[in-house]
Amino acid sequence: MRTEAVFDLAEQLREEGIILSYSGYVSEAILFALGEALKLRMSARDADALLVKRLFSIFVEQVQNIIRYSQERTAGPPPLGAGIVLVGEEDGSFFVICGNIVPADRIDRLRSRLDAIAAMDKDDLRRFYREKLREAPEEESQGATLGLIEIARRASLPPSYDVVALDEERSFFCLKAFV
Amino acid sequence: MEKIVLPPTPRSPSVDFDFQTGRLGLRGEAYPENAAAFFGPLLQAVREHFADGGRDPTEVEIDLVYFNSSSAKALMTLFQLCEEAAEGGRPVVVRWWHGADDETIREFGEDFAEDFVHATFELREKEETPS
Numbered sequence A: 001m002r003t004e005a006v007f008d009l010a011e012q013l014r015e016e017g018i019i020l021s022y023s024g025y026v027s028e029a030i031l032f033a034l035g036e037a038l039k040l041r042m043s044a045r046d047a048d049a050l051l052v053k054r055l056f057s058i059f060v061e062q063v064q065n066i067i068r069y070s071q072e073r074t075a076g077p078p079p080l081g082a083g084i085v086l087v088g089e090e091d092g093s094f095f096v097i098c099g100n101i102v103p104a105d106r107i108d109r110l111r112s113r114l115d116a117i118a119a120m121d122k123d124d125l126r127r128f129y130r131e132k133l134r135e136a137p138e139e140e141s142q143g144a145t146l147g148l149i150e151i152a153r154r155a156s157l158p159p160s161y162d163v164v165a166l167d168e169e170r171s172f173f174c175l176k177a178f179v
Numbered sequence B: 001m002e003k004i005v006l007p008p009t010p011r012s013p014s015v016d017f018d019f020q021t022g023r024l025g026l027r028g029e030a031y032p033e034n035a036a037a038f039f040g041p042l043l044q045a046v047r048e049h050f051a052d053g054g055r056d057p058t059e060v061e062i063d064l065v066y067f068n069s070s071s072a073k074a075l076m077t078l079f080q081l082c083e084e085a086a087e088g089g090r091p092v093v094v095r096w097w098h099g100a101d102d103e104t105i106r107e108f109g110e111d112f113a114e115d116f117v118h119a120t121f122e123l124r125e126k127e128e129t130p131s
Helices: A003-015 A028-044 A049-069 A104-118 A122-134 A144-154 B035-051 B069-087 B103-113
Strands: A018-026 A080-090 A093-103 A160-165 A170-178 B004-006 B014-018 B023-030 B058-067 B092-098 B120-125
Touching: A003 A018, A018 A028, A018 A049, A028 A049, A049 A080, A049 A093, A049 A144, A049 A170, A049 B058, A049 B103, A093 A104, A104 A144, A104 A160, A104 A170, A122 A144, A122 B069, A122 B103, A144 A170, A144 B069, B004 B035, B014 B035, B035 B069, B058 B069, B069 B092, B069 B103, B092 B103, B103 B120
Parallel strands: B023 B058, B058 B092, B092 B120
Antiparallel strands: A018 A080, A080 A093, A093 A170, A160 A170, B004 B014, B014 B023
């Protein structure tokens, strides 16, 4: 990679308001280290402690989704999932974006879950969280729905997502939540 | 049963389970690397403690500043065990602590409270500590 290209990438991240970025394999230890970096960065900005807690909560659930559900993964130990993590600021609000490759046949279910969550108000989300907490975790998903509801509850706007089909078997899935 | 005492880490709470006195406490942060590995043995110990069907009172103190959704599942299981023990006749009190301005933790407490019929659930606000 040319130096100019590295500089352009750094500039682009800066222009997009990104304050923290990571691309590659993520483990729980890396999640922890990135979380510490995020907290330091936020405290250097004198951000409100409760806002930082909400941002951190969204960050943890999002990054754990990469570790658990990215299709590019190693079983470990420790389990690793590949993806991209971006935390930034846009018009005075902080956001967390996470992207990773998922099997194409999971997309429909993911869409319907996220669309249902996006249509809910705070009270609906609270009830839905309680309901999911009482259920045994769904197969293969280790309580993924609970994590998505948690993200939506801490977010100031419904989390938005997008999907880019890579081929018949793989799609790139991206979730963005503003705190 | 043997006491379980674990120091807090940046991502797991301090654990102070004294089965002799019936006082069980969790304090701090809760997003352990592996929630099942962290909470599994604790829940198993509580299960065994309650299994004797005794009537000695149990007090559970939960003072968490943050927990992730995987830990919420474990808390739910802990509370279900408490509720079952109370239904069986053991006096059980669960005290849920939250910061004065921490609406997130208070809301979680309110939601957990709805599941208790036989055990007593107390929502407690922490005194402000000067920072």
